[in-house]
Amino acid sequence: MDEIGRDLSQLSINRFDVFEKWLIDAGAKFPDLELRTYDTPTDDSTNSSDKESKLPEKTEQGSDTVNDKGEANSDKLLIGKGGDKGTKEYDEDKEMRGVHAKTDIPAGNTCVVVPRSCLITVEMGRATPLGQTISLANLDLDAPKHVYLMLFLLQDRKNPDSFFKPYYDILPPKLSNMPIFWSKQELAYLQGSYLLRQIEERRAAIVTDYEMICAVAPSITAVATLEEFMWARMCVCSRNFGLVINGVRTSALVPHADMLNHYRPRETKWTYDNSLQAFTITTLQGISGGDQIYDSYGQKCNHRFLLNYGFAVEMNVEQDGFCPNEVPVVITLEQGGEGGGGEGEEEDKHLADESGVAGVAGTSQQDGEEGGNDSEGGTWNAARAKLELWTRDGSSMSKRVRVCVSNNDNTKSMMSLLRVKVAGKEELKAIMGGGPYMYRSAKDIRFGLGVNNETLALEELSRMTKKMMMEYPTTLEEDVKALAEGEYGEKGGLRKYSNERHARIQVKGEKEVLRYFERLADTGRKGLACKDEEFEVLKEGLEGGERQYVMEVVAGIRKDERRRERREKE
Numbered sequence: 001m002d003e004i005g006r007d008l009s010q011l012s013i014n015r016f017d018v019f020e021k022w023l024i025d026a027g028a029k030f031p032d033l034e035l036r037t038y039d040t041p042t043d044d045s046t047n048s049s050d051k052e053s054k055l056p057e058k059t060e061q062g063s064d065t066v067n068d069k070g071e072a073n074s075d076k077l078l079i080g081k082g083g084d085k086g087t088k089e090y091d092e093d094k095e096m097r098g099v100h101a102k103t104d105i106p107a108g109n110t111c112v113v114v115p116r117s118c119l120i121t122v123e124m125g126r127a128t129p130l131g132q133t134i135s136l137a138n139l140d141l142d143a144p145k146h147v148y149l150m151l152f153l154l155q156d157r158k159n160p161d162s163f164f165k166p167y168y169d170i171l172p173p174k175l176s177n178m179p180i181f182w183s184k185q186e187l188a189y190l191q192g193s194y195l196l197r198q199i200e201e202r203r204a205a206i207v208t209d210y211e212m213i214c215a216v217a218p219s220i221t222a223v224a225t226l227e228e229f230m231w232a233r234m235c236v237c238s239r240n241f242g243l244v245i246n247g248v249r250t251s252a253l254v255p256h257a258d259m260l261n262h263y264r265p266r267e268t269k270w271t272y273d274n275s276l277q278a279f280t281i282t283t284l285q286g287i288s289g290g291d292q293i294y295d296s297y298g299q300k301c302n303h304r305f306l307l308n309y310g311f312a313v314e315m316n317v318e319q320d321g322f323c324p325n326e327v328p329v330v331i332t333l334e335q336g337g338e339g340g341g342g343e344g345e346e347e348d349k350h351l352a353d354e355s356g357v358a359g360v361a362g363t364s365q366q367d368g369e370e371g372g373n374d375s376e377g378g379t380w381n382a383a384r385a386k387l388e389l390w391t392r393d394g395s396s397m398s399k400r401v402r403v404c405v406s407n408n409d410n411t412k413s414m415m416s417l418l419r420v421k422v423a424g425k426e427e428l429k430a431i432m433g434g435g436p437y438m439y440r441s442a443k444d445i446r447f448g449l450g451v452n453n454e455t456l457a458l459e460e461l462s463r464m465t466k467k468m469m470m471e472y473p474t475t476l477e478e479d480v481k482a483l484a485e486g487e488y489g490e491k492g493g494l495r496k497y498s499n500e501r502h503a504r505i506q507v508k509g510e511k512e513v514l515r516y517f518e519r520l521a522d523t524g525r526k527g528l529a530c531k532d533e534e535f536e537v538l539k540e541g542l543e544g545g546e547r548q549y550v551m552e553v554v555a556g557i558r559k560d561e562r563r564r565e566r567r568e569k570e
């Protein structure tokens with residue numbers, strides 16, 4: 001243990017001891033667990049002396065101190081059992097806390113029991129006078145359940161004699177790891193990411209909730225400033241559990257249970273046990289003495305971890321190899337006519353080339369002139385058909401789909417939208433000719449419409465992903481290098497738990513998804529253009545979602561093409 005660790009552990013009574021005693025006196029049980037705090041780096045990259053003094057070193061064996069869970073070696077990071085608020089120069093906001101096994105714990109052991117009396121529930125917030133006013137006002141809040149928990153927390157923590165005071169005293173005071181509190185400089189680390197917009201939207205939603213509450217219950221201002229309201233929102237967001245208590249679905253703050261950090265695959269399960277009238281955590285596997293004990297916050301894309309919990313997972317990969325990291329892609333059906341310029345002109349050309357229609361949403365006169373006739377002799381207009389198909393699900397000209405490295409439903413929707421976007425008259429006729437509702441929407445064309453359409457769709461995918469890649473100031477390779485270098489605070493590195501590191505993990509994950517789709521677009525086009533023997537070789541080298549796409553779509557198109565060629569010869 002380093003000097004700081006000794007300093008802190010020597011403090012005989014600290015707020016963590018008080019917290020644990022409070023819980024035990026109330027009937028909580030966690031005999032085999034202990035709370036620990038670890039030092040975390042400062043985000044002030046100019047403060048190099050700070051960097052050097054507090055961070056763990058590499059292990060003597062030469063391997064680094066990160067274990068297979070991507071966490072730094074806890075012995076190296078451990079600095080004691082909680083800082084004391086009064087300790088000079090001790091910054092609680094830099095404190096990372098976790099729960100460790102004091103001894104070997106077998107699988108199936110109920111290692112945490114927190115009685116009902118120590119839980120703060122939605123109902124408790126709603127029952128306060130302020131909660132009642134808000135409830136009666138029937139406000140359209142962004143996060144109503146969270147707001148009631150926040151109200152209880154914000155009001156009750158002002159009471160120095162509150163039963164929950166020991167709990168309030170251990171709550172993180174600033175939450176500066178939450179992106180909604182990041183400085184401009186920190187937000188800039190996310191340049192190029194759609195997450196920036198989501199952070200802004202989250203901030204705006206919290207401000208709107210606060211303003212709506214102020215309008216019906218002005219006394220809220222005596223309870224919390226907007227900044228405090230924001231803190232409470234993120235505190236609740238990152239710590240609440242969704243429970244069913246005696247048949248009632250609710251959310252609750254559960255002291256101690258909320259000290260477990262996230263790790264997957266899950267090693268513990270939690271529930272509200274009605275027979276015990278207590279919240280319990282049970283191990284799903286044996287935990288060795290000294291090891292950190294974790295809770296799984298769920299299988300999530302890193303943007304959700306970052307937005308809601310203020311961290312991003314370095315190796316966000318499930319046991320089966322699936323990576324839940326996603327990128328939202330926007331596919332827009334451009335309006336034709338004047339002002340359509342840039343990309344629009346390009347895209348409309350796909351349609352114009354094949355159908356002779358200059359734009360997808362031209363005037364009816366143009367439609368009549370250039371649209372051609374349908375089989376029944378009436379006027380059939382490709383642009384109008386495309387627009388009709390595109391807007392059938394009621395959404396706008398731009399459609400956002402979150403895609404990940406997989407051939408899942410969202411990837412198939414994206415490919416379908418691209419097929420429709422670049423479709424010419426014949427392809428649209430084929431789509432619409434299957435009966436008006438054979439394809440419910442533009443997201444439902446799951447099989448290829450032919451070599452030409454699929455090639456154009458893949459070209460569009462390639463163009464889109466390359467453009468998105470260009471929005472980031474750093475390359476994927478630079479991110480990988482930076483993350484590999486700086487964990488332990490080498491000069492200029494991205495140190496563990498720093499906001500910059502979490503941001504870089506986030507954008508790196510996005511770029512990995514984009515890189516996958518860049519490759520898929522190349523492979524798909526090659527697969528559509530190559531000879532049969534080459535296609536056999538190409539297939540062999542593929543795996544996962546890429547292989548699935550090639551086997552299902554590209555191979556299907558090739559088969560249809562061969563059939564058509566044979567028919568033409570006959």
Ligand SMILES: C[S@@+](CC[C@H](N)C(=O)[O-])C[C@H]1O[C@@H](n2cnc3c(N)ncnc32)[C@H](O)[C@@H]1O
Pocket residue numbers: 095096097098172177238239258259260261262263308309310311312
């Ligand atoms: C419910 S609390 C868990 C206990 C927490 N460490 C604390 O200090 O109270 C959730 C917070 O813990 C941190 N956290 C949890 N799991 C993490 C992980 N795998 N990596 C980094 N930070 C994590 C994040 O700051 C998150 O907002």
